[in-house]
Amino acid sequence: MRERGDRLYANDGSRLTSFGDGPAICLIGNKSTQGTPHNAAHGGDGEIQSKAADNGGVLSLGEGVDISVSHALAARPECSGEILTKTYDEFGRLDPDTPIRGTIKPIKPSDPASGKINIKPPGAD
Numbered sequence: 001m002r003e004r005g006d007r008l009y010a011n012d013g014s015r016l017t018s019f020g021d022g023p024a025i026c027l028i029g030n031k032s033t034q035g036t037p038h039n040a041a042h043g044g045d046g047e048i049q050s051k052a053a054d055n056g057g058v059l060s061l062g063e064g065v066d067i068s069v070s071h072a073l074a075a076r077p078e079c080s081g082e083i084l085t086k087t088y089d090e091f092g093r094l095d096p097d098t099p100i101r102g103t104i105k106p107i108k109p110s111d112p113a114s115g116k117i118n119i120k121p122p123g124a125d
Helices: 037-053 061-075 077-091 112-116
Strands: 058-060 099-101
Touching (some): 037 058, 061 099
């Protein structure tokens, strides 16, 4: 959900987290190293991409968080308190209907899907 290049906004105008901004949690290891909790937690990436593909590359923040949290909890169930607390501290204040991209690469302003996400704060011209 947080990839390099994102500068997206929630429906209330708050800036969403970007690559490197998110909460540090107990999902140790490298994302690309098979068998690490961090790698296992990314097991939902394909599900997010698939759900977004059905909607032009976009899904709701709530859908993305729910998918991500379910995989993070499966990767480290003994760490569920920390995962849930830090995730919902970070995202719980935001409108779950906020559109986010579910693609690996950022959506370019020229892409038709860019009209579905908040590249600028809502109401800004």
